[in-house]
Amino acid sequence: MGSLLQVLFDALSLGSLYALGALGIALIFGVMRLVNFAHGDVIAACVFALLWPSVDAVAIIFAGNLPWYLLVPFVLAIGAALSVACEALVFRRFRHANPATMMIASFALGFVIRYFLLMLFSSRPKSISLLPALSQPVEILGARIPLLQLITIAVTMAVLFGLTAFLRRTRFGLEMRAAAENFTMARMLGVRANRVIMGAFALSGALAAAIALILGSQTGTANIMMGASVMLMAFIATVIGGMGSLAGAVLAGFLLGAVATVMQVILPPDARAFRDAFVYGAVILVLIFRPQGLLSARGTRERV
Amino acid sequence: MMSPSVARRTIATPVLLGLLLIAFALVAVAVGSKPFNQTVIDIFLKVIFVVGLWVFVGNSGVISFGHIAFACLGGYVAAWTTIKPMMKGMSMPGLPDWLMQTEIPYWGSAMVAAGWAALWALIFGSVLMRLSGIAASIATFAMLAMVNSIYSNWESVTAATSSVVGIPIIRSIWPYLVAALISVFVAWAYGISRHGLALRAARDEPTAAAASGIDIPRARLIAFVISGAIMGMGGALYSHSIGIVTPDTFYLGLTFITLSMLVVGGMGSLSGAVLGVLILSTLIQTLRWLEAGVQLGEITLALPGGVQEIALGAVMILILMFRPAGIMGNKDLSLPQRAALETRGPTGPRT
Numbered sequence: 001m002g003s004l005l006q007v008l009f010d011a012l013s014l015g016s017l018y019a020l021g022a023l024g025i026a027l028i029f030g031v032m033r034l035v036n037f038a039h040g041d042v043i044a045a046c047v048f049a050l051l052w053p054s055v056d057a058v059a060i061i062f063a064g065n066l067p068w069y070l071l072v073p074f075v076l077a078i079g080a081a082l083s084v085a086c087e088a089l090v091f092r093r094f095r096h097a098n099p100a101t102m103m104i105a106s107f108a109l110g111f112v113i114r115y116f117l118l119m120l121f122s123s124r125p126k127s128i129s130l131l132p133a134l135s136q137p138v139e140i141l142g143a144r145i146p147l148l149q150l151i152t153i154a155v156t157m158a159v160l161f162g163l164t165a166f167l168r169r170t171r172f173g174l175e176m177r178a179a180a181e182n183f184t185m186a187r188m189l190g191v192r193a194n195r196v197i198m199g200a201f202a203l204s205g206a207l208a209a210a211i212a213l214i215l216g217s218q219t220g221t222a223n224i225m226m227g228a229s230v231m232l233m234a235f236i237a238t239v240i241g242g243m244g245s246l247a248g249a250v251l252a253g254f255l256l257g258a259v260a261t262v263m264q265v266i267l268p269p270d271a272r273a274f275r276d277a278f279v280y281g282a283v284i285l286v287l288i289f290r291p292q293g294l295l296s297a298r299g300t301r302e303r304v
Numbered sequence: 305m306m307s308p309s310v311a312r313r314t315i316a317t318p319v320l321l322g323l324l325l326i327a328f329a330l331v332a333v334a335v336g337s338k339p340f341n342q343t344v345i346d347i348f349l350k351v352i353f354v355v356g357l358w359v360f361v362g363n364s365g366v367i368s369f370g371h372i373a374f375a376c377l378g379g380y381v382a383a384w385t386t387i388k389p390m391m392k393g394m395s396m397p398g399l400p401d402w403l404m405q406t407e408i409p410y411w412g413s414a415m416v417a418a419g420w421a422a423l424w425a426l427i428f429g430s431v432l433m434r435l436s437g438i439a440a441s442i443a444t445f446a447m448l449a450m451v452n453s454i455y456s457n458w459e460s461v462t463a464a465t466s467s468v469v470g471i472p473i474i475r476s477i478w479p480y481l482v483a484a485l486i487s488v489f490v491a492w493a494y495g496i497s498r499h500g501l502a503l504r505a506a507r508d509e510p511t512a513a514a515a516s517g518i519d520i521p522r523a524r525l526i527a528f529v530i531s532g533a534i535m536g537m538g539g540a541l542y543s544h545s546i547g548i549v550t551p552d553t554f555y556l557g558l559t560f561i562t563l564s565m566l567v568v569g570g571m572g573s574l575s576g577a578v579l580g581v582l583i584l585s586t587l588i589q590t591l592r593w594l595e596a597g598v599q600l601g602e603i604t605l606a607l608p609g610g611v612q613e614i615a616l617g618a619v620m621i622l623i624l625m626f627r628p629a630g631i632m633g634n635k636d637l638s639l640p641q642r643a644a645l646e647t648r649g650p651t652g653p654r655t
Binding site for chain 2: 035090093094096097098099100101103104105107108109111112114115116118119228232235236239240243273274275276277280281283284287288291292293
């Protein structure tokens, strides 16, 4: 019972990370058909926003010393601001470019952000202790669950409900959903393109910052590559969820987390090293049987 | 397969590109410095990879993140077939006996690598080629990640993540030049063949192409296998150029740099693929040179570390901003008087 619960919580917390990441990518894809490879580097930049620039191995904590009720809004604001800046400086010029060009431009932008961080902080991983109170375990029904895992899951749930309410109840949310469905039509009906796209980038940046906070406190290190692995999984989740479908992205994120965790448990020890190969094999299978994704958004279906 | 008139009309493109590559080789010989030699070898290897990528991506319009997996397969073929049997026994004890005893020259290993990669391209491709668009891109990425995960963990035949050493190093520039020329001519021949034409038709108008009797998955599979073979050959030569091989050599870094070269050059034409490599490589090399420091009279000017990559990213963004279809657009290099006669480039209509 206890170990089963452990697996469940592992799966949920890993899935939460993937779901948050997938949501950040799907939001932007929905409004401008951009596959944003810079997302992972925005995550890394948010972690480093807590530190003072230095190339020493020991991190000089700067904003990281703020009390949590200031720290969290600060990091979220940094993420949103960085993401909006990317839009205003770069992606705005690519509105009419084809998807491949936009993808490579976003990759180049991520490259610029990453090496900017490298210049300021060097490539060595730095240890940080972010919100250390969260790493103590809690006992639930005989399973020892790190408090952080519970908080990760709770935060993700809160974000998901908050975002759903935002998208369904506010005028801005309505505009954003309309834009995701059919951008040209939405513009004709009076939705202001720049505002909606800015909004999507701000939300996506804030989501990246949330991932940064969770990853930072989970691993206790800041590393310029730390966003990359989450970003790749999130990217896969976005596609198997159905490009542009927010619900699909979240669902697929949790599904990927669950598959990865469960495989770790049920694979025979010899095959465990090849876990990732099995996970990616499963991804290919899902794509073969549902190439349009688990929940396909109406606007992205291919038409004749 | 191809009508002679088309071949005559378009032969200028690979010939011009070939002359450009030969010019690079001659410059390397003239300079005669060892590091520069290695740089030019590296450029030829990138030409092989990007041209291999173009055969599939350029003609089908499907972005593939997975082609470097075939280079990885090829790279390890070089390790399996050319390292001295004694050394192989130590680093990769799980190899079957016949392979353990095999020791062939580098050109043999490059050919075997091309065949081995083509075989796996056929196997993966027959499943993946039914997908289109972004789903296909992700599926090819999943393939790359699978291959990487297997090669990073299969201790007994790939030595896992530790590097396999002892692959004979080829320092001469000519084998790489010949291989790059072969890939350019193969890509050109494929591009003007009926299969290449069919695939480009399917890229531009999938519905009309399917209605005209083009079997799109099959057309894509042919391109996938040919490009897989070129990547495999490139992977084997890559191993021979540095003498060691690790799975992570052939992973995301190489995937993104080759894709960037293709898109910045212009994925719509073979010339775009080759020029993308030459231009970005020259830029990278110039920036590295500046980073190392330039002697100007008394003072040494040097860029701080990290500026090289930032400048590279910024230049790529700027090029794409002003030329969204890449430097070459969708046009191919050809002789001037012919360009005036033809409104359509040899590798397809402007889109």
